[in-house]
Amino acid sequence: MHLRVTEVEAHNFRSFEQIRVDLDPLTVLVGQNASGKSNLLDVLRFTSESLRKGLDSAISLRRGISAIRRWSAKGRPYDVTVRVILKSDEASASYSFTVGSKRRTEFEVKNEACSITHRGQDLQYEIRNGTWVAAPEDLKKIPLARAALALPIVAAVKPFGLVYNALTGMRFYTIYPNVLREPQPPGVPYPLEEHGSNLASVLREMQRTGNQWLPDLRAVLKRIVPDIGDFGVRQIGGYFVVMLVHEMDTANRERAFFDLSQESDGTLRILGLLTALYQDPPPTLISIEEPELTVHPGVIGVLADVLKETAKRSQVLITTHSPDLMDCVPVTSIRVVERVKGVTRIGPVNKEQIGAVEDRLFTPGDILRLEGLQRGEE
Known part of the structure; x- marks a missing residue:
C-alpha cells in the first residue's frame, strides 16, 4: 500500500x-x-x-x-x-x-x-x-x-x-461536460486529465487492457443511468468518439448508439467521475470538487458508495455543498471550512454536533440545513 x-x-x-x-x-x-x-x-x-x-x-x-x-x-x-x-x-x-x-x-x-x-x-x-x-x-x-x-x-x-x-x-479533477462532449484527439491513456480532455483515450485503454474495475464502472453507470448498457470508443478520422449504448427495448434487445454530444450534462459528468475513480493504476490521491453537480439527488447514495469504495485503494478528498452526500459519509470524515476575518480555518465537526449524529437525533445534512455545521478543535 x-x-x-x-x-x-x-x-x-x-x-x-x-x-x-x-x-x-x-x-x-x-x-x-x-x-x-x-x-x-x-x-x-x-x-x-x-x-x-x-x-x-x-x-x-x-x-x-x-x-x-x-x-x-x-x-x-x-x-x-x-x-x-x-x-x-x-x-x-x-x-x-x-x-x-x-x-x-x-x-x-x-x-x-x-x-x-x-x-x-x-x-x-x-x-x-x-x-x-x-x-x-x-x-x-x-x-x-x-x-x-x-x-x-x-x-x-x-x-x-x-x-x-x-x-x-495525486490527481485533481473538475470535470466539465462540454470538454467531454467534443470529439477528442488521441491523448495519453493514463492518467485522466483534470477536465477529462483525454476521456476517450483513457476509456479506450481501459477496454484494450481489460482494466480490473471496468465491470464495476459499467455496473455503476447503469445504476445511475439505467438505460445505458455499455460504452465504446470509435475512431473517426483523427479523433476518438465515445459512444454510449442505450437499451431502447430490453424485451426485443433493441439498442441505440449515441455519441457524447447527444448526452446530458449529468450523464457526461458521471462518466467522467467514474473514469477518474476507476482508472488503473489507482492514483495515490483523487481530489474532486463538488462531485454532486448535475447529478440527480436520488443517485447521490450510489456516488457516495463509489467514493467510499475508491477510498480503499486511493485516498479521496472532495468538496461539497450537498446535504444528501454528507448524509452518506461518516460525520467524522467531514471537515468544516470557515473564513474568519479574511483567514481560513479548518477543523472537524464540533463534538456536540457529532454527538447528535451518533445518537441518531440528526444527520449531518439535517444539521447543515438547520444551523450549519460548526467547526470544532483544529
Whole structure:
C-alpha cells in the first residue's frame, strides 16, 4: 500500500495564515463559497506539481509567487511553507518546504526537509538556503539550485522515492461536460486529465487492457443511468468518439448508439467521475470538487458508495455543498471550512454536533440545513 497523507500544514498560502488538517482515507470539505475549500486542495496540488513539473512551472501556473502567498498589508512579504505527513503500514514520512521572495517576481527555496522511516531504516535530509544541512553522505554530492526542490533528484535514493511517488501520484479533477462532449484527439491513456480532455483515450485503454474495475464502472453507470448498457470508443478520422449504448427495448434487445454530444450534462459528468475513480493504476490521491453537480439527488447514495469504495485503494478528498452526500459519509470524515476575518480555518465537526449524529437525533445534512455545521478543535 502506498503512503497516504494523514496531515497537511500550510503557512501563508493564499487564505491560510496557519492551518493543520488531519486527512482520512475519505475526507469531505464543507463550507460556504469562498471559505477556502479549494485552497486546501491547491496546497496538495501545488506540492504535487512542484515536484512533478518543477517549482517554477507550478508557481507560473498560479500567476506568480505573489498570487500564492498570503496578502500582507505592509512590511516584508510572507514566506510560504507547506508540510505533509504521510503513513502506510510499512512506513511513515514527512516532507516540507518553504518558498520566499527574492524580488518582485523571483523566488527561492529557503528550506526543504524530508524524513522517512521504512522497514526499520531511518533516513532524512534538510536543506537551508541552498546548502545541505543534514543528509546521507552520498546526497551531499548533489549540487543544489536555489529555485528548485531537491526531492525529484533525491527520489532515486530509496526509500525517498516512496515519498516522491506518493506526492506526484495525486490527481485533481473538475470535470466539465462540454470538454467531454467534443470529439477528442488521441491523448495519453493514463492518467485522466483534470477536465477529462483525454476521456476517450483513457476509456479506450481501459477496454484494450481489460482494466480490473471496468465491470464495476459499467455496473455503476447503469445504476445511475439505467438505460445505458455499455460504452465504446470509435475512431473517426483523427479523433476518438465515445459512444454510449442505450437499451431502447430490453424485451426485443433493441439498442441505440449515441455519441457524447447527444448526452446530458449529468450523464457526461458521471462518466467522467467514474473514469477518474476507476482508472488503473489507482492514483495515490483523487481530489474532486463538488462531485454532486448535475447529478440527480436520488443517485447521490450510489456516488457516495463509489467514493467510499475508491477510498480503499486511493485516498479521496472532495468538496461539497450537498446535504444528501454528507448524509452518506461518516460525520467524522467531514471537515468544516470557515473564513474568519479574511483567514481560513479548518477543523472537524464540533463534538456536540457529532454527538447528535451518533445518537441518531440528526444527520449531518439535517444539521447543515438547520444551523450549519460548526467547526470544532483544529
